[in-house]
Amino acid sequence: MSRLMGNVLDIAKIESNSLELQQEPFQLSIVMRQVHDLTNNQAQKKGLSLAFIGHDAITETLLGDRLRLTQILTNLLQNALRYTVEGSVTCTVQRHVTTEPRQLRLSFSVRDTGIGIAAEKLSTIFDEFTQAKPTSNLSQDGIGLGLAISSRLVTCLGGTLAVESTVGQGSHFFFTLPFYIAHTEASAAHQPLCQLPQGIRILLVDDEFMNRLLGYELLSSQGGKVEVAADGQSALLYLQQHAFDVVLLDINLPDMSGFDVLQWIRQHSPNANIPVIALTAHTNAEVGQQCLAAGMNGFLHKPSDWQRLCQIILKAVNREDAV
Numbered sequence: 001m002s003r004l005m006g007n008v009l010d011i012a013k014i015e016s017n018s019l020e021l022q023q024e025p026f027q028l029s030i031v032m033r034q035v036h037d038l039t040n041n042q043a044q045k046k047g048l049s050l051a052f053i054g055h056d057a058i059t060e061t062l063l064g065d066r067l068r069l070t071q072i073l074t075n076l077l078q079n080a081l082r083y084t085v086e087g088s089v090t091c092t093v094q095r096h097v098t099t100e101p102r103q104l105r106l107s108f109s110v111r112d113t114g115i116g117i118a119a120e121k122l123s124t125i126f127d128e129f130t131q132a133k134p135t136s137n138l139s140q141d142g143i144g145l146g147l148a149i150s151s152r153l154v155t156c157l158g159g160t161l162a163v164e165s166t167v168g169q170g171s172h173f174f175f176t177l178p179f180y181i182a183h184t185e186a187s188a189a190h191q192p193l194c195q196l197p198q199g200i201r202i203l204l205v206d207d208e209f210m211n212r213l214l215g216y217e218l219l220s221s222q223g224g225k226v227e228v229a230a231d232g233q234s235a236l237l238y239l240q241q242h243a244f245d246v247v248l249l250d251i252n253l254p255d256m257s258g259f260d261v262l263q264w265i266r267q268h269s270p271n272a273n274i275p276v277i278a279l280t281a282h283t284n285a286e287v288g289q290q291c292l293a294a295g296m297n298g299f300l301h302k303p304s305d306w307q308r309l310c311q312i313i314l315k316a317v318n319r320e321d322a323v
Contacts, residue, residue, distance in 0.1 A: 019156060025182040026066040028058045028093070028106075034070055034213060035091070039077040048081060049088035058093060058106065061182040065157065067210065069177075072153050072161075073108065075146040076173050080112035083171070087113030102181050109174040117165035125163060126151040194310030198223040200317070201243060205235040205261070206250040206279060211302070215248070218306060232256035239269050246317050248300075250279045251291065259294050266295060275316035 032055040043050035073091065080089045089112045096105040117125060126147050147161075154161040154175045165171035202224045204215045212228040219226045227242065229235040232253045239247075247265070251258030258278060266272050278291040278299035291299040297316040300309060 021068065021156060022065045023063050024066060025061045025063055028055050028062060031066055031070050034217065035073045035077065038074045039081060042078060042081045043089065046081065048084055051088065051090045053090060054093040058095060063180040063182050068153050068157060072150045075150045076110040079146050080110050080114060084112045084114035103178060104181060105176055105178050107174065107176045109172065111172045113170040116167040116169055117171055118167055122163060122165065194307050196222050196224050196310060196313060200224050201245045202226045203229065203235065203238055203244045203247045205229045205248065207231060207254050232261045235261055236264055239265065243271065244274060246313055247274060247276045248279055249276055262294055262296065277312055277316055
């Protein structure tokens with residue numbers, strides 16, 4: 001239901017021209033690793049071969065919307081895996097030469113050996129609530145929004161999502177997007193200059209799957225030992241069973257508020273004084289003041305950059321006042 005609501009909201013934002021795209025430096029290899037992690041389990045359960053080709057050759061730091069690119073590729077791969085009974089699914093990236101010295105174009109391709117799409121359905125495959133071939137003998141957990149959103153997101157990013165398919169032989173989804181290459185100075189500015197203590201034990205509590213995934217990847221890559229929880233009750237269980245140095249706590253959780261979790265920590269946790277940093281999508285100052293007044297050791301607006309997150313964690317674990 002959470003994924004469905006997120007998909008519906010994305011379509012609504014796109015159609016109302018209110019979708020905000022990010023232009024931030026990122027490495028394509030990191031995006032592809034995250035996409036692999038999001039889809040590999042599905043491939044393994046079905047005994048399918050899942051391959052990623054060509055992305056290692058893209059070594060430049062790109063400027064673009066990393067999260068939306070991840071969303072598009074994940075949707076396409078999950079769709080391919082859903083409609084493939086045997087064989088393979090392959091994601092390929094190819095570079096195209098451009099006349100602009102600081103720009104490049106990348107083609108992304110997802111090819112499967114699945115059931116294919118009938119010719120009469122190709123013209124509507126990117127419409128909302130459309131599936132390639134509804135049938136009871138295939139495991140399908142989608143309702144036909146993934147391709148619609150992917151097509152619209154590709155358009156927003158400056159490309160066009162297309163498909164070629166033959167019934168019984170498989171499908172091929174592909175698109176090309178423009179990217180700017182980040183300047184050396186810009187890339188350096190986004191490197192994690194701030195360093196966490198190696199082995200710092202972190203509990204990340206957030207109900208958004210992508211936030212948990214990206215947070216885990218980032219914090220782990222900088223030496224943290226990270227556990228993730230999707231709701232308040234899971235967080236309380238972790239806190240009873242494990243020792244942590246700091247808790248990163250979303251204040252809006254599906255089962256209980258972050259303030260309720262904080263109150264339990266201060267009253268019942270084995271480590272009642274553990275630093276707790278509030279994560280909030282609210283940008284007004286009153287929410288930050290409310291977090292500090294409740295006993296949080298700091299608060300951070302989402303989304304945030306690594307430097308700010310690292311600095312607040314270091315201040316919290318050192319028992320300094322957060323800024």
